[in-house]
Amino acid sequence: PNQYVVIGLGRFGLSLAKELVHLGQEVLAIDQSEERVREAEEAGVYAVQANARSKMALREAGVQNVENVIIAIGEDLESSILATMICKELEIPRIYAKADNPVHADVLRHIGVERVIFPEEEVGKRLAHSLVTGVLMDYIDMAPDASIMELTVPDRFVGKSLGVLQLRRKYGISVLVIKRGDSLIVSPHGDHSFQAGDILIVLGARSEIERLQRR
Amino acid sequence: PNQYVVIGLGRFGLSLAKELVHLGQEVLAIDQSEERVREAEEAGVYAVQANARSKMALREAGVQNVENVIIAIGEDLESSILATMICKELEIPRIYAKADNPVHADVLRHIGVERVIFPEEEVGKRLAHSLVTGVLMDYIDMAPDASIMELTVPDRFVGKSLGVLQLRRKYGISVLVIKRGDSLIVSPHGDHSFQAGDILIVLGARSEIERLQRR
Ligand SMILES: Nc1ncnc2c1ncn2[C@@H]1O[C@H](COP(=O)(O)OP(=O)(O)OP(=O)(O)O)[C@@H](O)[C@H]1O
Numbered sequence: 001p002n003q004y005v006v007i008g009l010g011r012f013g014l015s016l017a018k019e020l021v022h023l024g025q026e027v028l029a030i031d032q033s034e035e036r037v038r039e040a041e042e043a044g045v046y047a048v049q050a051n052a053r054s055k056m057a058l059r060e061a062g063v064q065n066v067e068n069v070i071i072a073i074g075e076d077l078e079s080s081i082l083a084t085m086i087c088k089e090l091e092i093p094r095i096y097a098k099a100d101n102p103v104h105a106d107v108l109r110h111i112g113v114e115r116v117i118f119p120e121e122e123v124g125k126r127l128a129h130s131l132v133t134g135v136l137m138d139y140i141d142m143a144p145d146a147s148i149m150e151l152t153v154p155d156r157f158v159g160k161s162l163g164v165l166q167l168r169r170k171y172g173i174s175v176l177v178i179k180r181g182d183s184l185i186v187s188p189h190g191d192h193s194f195q196a197g198d199i200l201i202v203l204g205a206r207s208e209i210e211r212l213q214r215r
Numbered sequence: 216p217n218q219y220v221v222i223g224l225g226r227f228g229l230s231l232a233k234e235l236v237h238l239g240q241e242v243l244a245i246d247q248s249e250e251r252v253r254e255a256e257e258a259g260v261y262a263v264q265a266n267a268r269s270k271m272a273l274r275e276a277g278v279q280n281v282e283n284v285i286i287a288i289g290e291d292l293e294s295s296i297l298a299t300m301i302c303k304e305l306e307i308p309r310i311y312a313k314a315d316n317p318v319h320a321d322v323l324r325h326i327g328v329e330r331v332i333f334p335e336e337e338v339g340k341r342l343a344h345s346l347v348t349g350v351l352m353d354y355i356d357m358a359p360d361a362s363i364m365e366l367t368v369p370d371r372f373v374g375k376s377l378g379v380l381q382l383r384r385k386y387g388i389s390v391l392v393i394k395r396g397d398s399l400i401v402s403p404h405g406d407h408s409f410q411a412g413d414i415l416i417v418l419g420a421r422s423e424i425e426r427l428q429r430r
Pocket residue numbers: 007008009010011012013030031032033036050051052053072073074075076079335
C-alpha cells in the first residue's frame with residue numbers, strides 16, 4: 001500500500017508530490033484533470049485521474065489503507081471539503097489539507113484534519129523572518145544529508161549528561177532542543193542529563209542519527 | 216524612511232506585512248484596493264492606497280529611499296512586472312517578488328530581483344520534509360525568543376575552540392553550522408576552532424545572540 005496520497009495537483013500538490021518522491025517515498029497522486037495527471041507522470045510521479053468527490057472513485061484509485069492523505073485542492077471549496085470527509089470515512093489515520101481562507105480552515109478542522117496548511121500565509125511569515133534575520137533556515141538542508149529529526153531518548157542515555165555522552169564528537173549530532181513534558185530546553189548544555197520520556201530534536205547527518213537510534 | 220515596502224495585500228503580502236510589524240520593523244503597505252488597505256490598517260499595518268503601475272503614485276506613496284520592496288502581486292502579471300520595473304528605476308537596493316509561474320519568474324529575474332518567491336511550491340517542499348522527518352522546523356520558533364541567526368565570528372573568538380568557549384554554558388547558544396569559504400561544518404564539536412572570516416549559524420535566545428555580538 002502507498003504511504004502518501006496527494007489529491008490535487010496545483011502548484012502546491014505537485015511540488016509536494018515531487019518532493020516526496022525525491023525523498024524516496026511511495027506516492028499516489030490524484031487529479032480530475034487528465035492534463036495535470038500527465039504532467040505529474042512526466043515529472044516522475046505516479047498519478048491517476050479521478051474525481052475526489054466520489055468515494056467509489058477514490059477507493060478504486062487506491063485511497064485506502066494509506067497512512068497519509070494530503071488534500072491539495074484550493075479554489076474548489078466543495079471538492080476540498082467533500083474529499084476530506086470521504087477520507088475521514090475511509091479511516092485514513094492522518095489527513096492534511098490546504099485551506100484557502102479561515103472559514104474553509106475551520107470546516108476542515110471540524111471534520112478532523114491533522115493540520116491545515118496556508119501556503120501564502122506561512123511563506124509570508126517565513127520571508128519576514130528571513131528578511132529580518134538575514135538567514136534562510138534552509139541552510140540546514142545545504143549539507144548533503146544533514147537533517148533535523150525528532151527522536152525519543154534512547155534508553156541507554158537516560159540519567160547521563162550531554163557532556164559525558166559527547167554526541168557531537170561521536171556522532172556529529174547536536175541536540176537542539178529537549179522536549180520534556182510541556183517544557184522546551186533550547187540549546188541544552190553539557191550538564192543537562194536526559195530523563196526517561198525526553199524527546200530530542202537533533203541536527204546531524206541522517207545516517208548518524210539512525211546509527212544512534214540503533215546501537 | 217521606511218525599511219520595508221510591501222506592494223499587494225493578498226494573503227502572502229498581508230501576512231508578510233503583519234509579521235514584519237510584529238518583528239518590530241517599519242513597514243509601508245500599498246494596495247490599489249481601498250478595502251484591503253483598510254483591512255491592513257485594522258491589523259496594525261500602516262497602509263496606503265495606490266496603483267503600483269504608476270511611478271508617480273509609488274513615489275507619492277513613499278516608495279523611495281527604502282532598502283527593501285516586496286512585490287506581492289500574484290495574478291495580475293502585468294502589474295507585478297510593471298511595479299518591479301518601477302522599483303528598479305527608483306533604485307531600490309533589494310527587490311523581492313512573488314511569482315505565479317516559471318515564465319513570470321524568468322521575467323522578474325531578468326529585471327533584477329533579489330529573490331523570486333513561490334509560496335505554493337516552497338510550502339509543498341517543506342511539508343514533504345516535515346512529513347518525512349516528522350519534525351516541524353517550527354519547533355525552533357516555539358521557545359519564546361529562540362531564533363536561528365547568522366553572524367560573522369566575533370574577533371575575540373578567532374583561534375579559540377568551541378570546547379574552550381563554552382557558548383552553550385555561557386549563552387545557551389548552539390553553533391549549528393560553521394560556513395567557511397565554500398564548505399559547511401555541521402554540528403561542529405568541541406575541538407573545532409574558529410578561523411577569521413567564519414560565518415556561524417547559531418540557535419539560541421535572540422537576546423543572548425545579540426549579547427554575544429556586543430561584548
Ligand atoms: N473534485 C476534484 N477531484 C480531483 N481533483 C480536483 C477536484 N477539484 C479540483 N481538483 C484539482 O485540484 C488541483 C488544485 O486546485 P486549484 O488549482 O484550484 O488550487 P490552487 O489552490 O489554486 O492550487 P495551487 O495554489 O496549489 O496552485 C487542480 O489541478 C484541480 O484539477
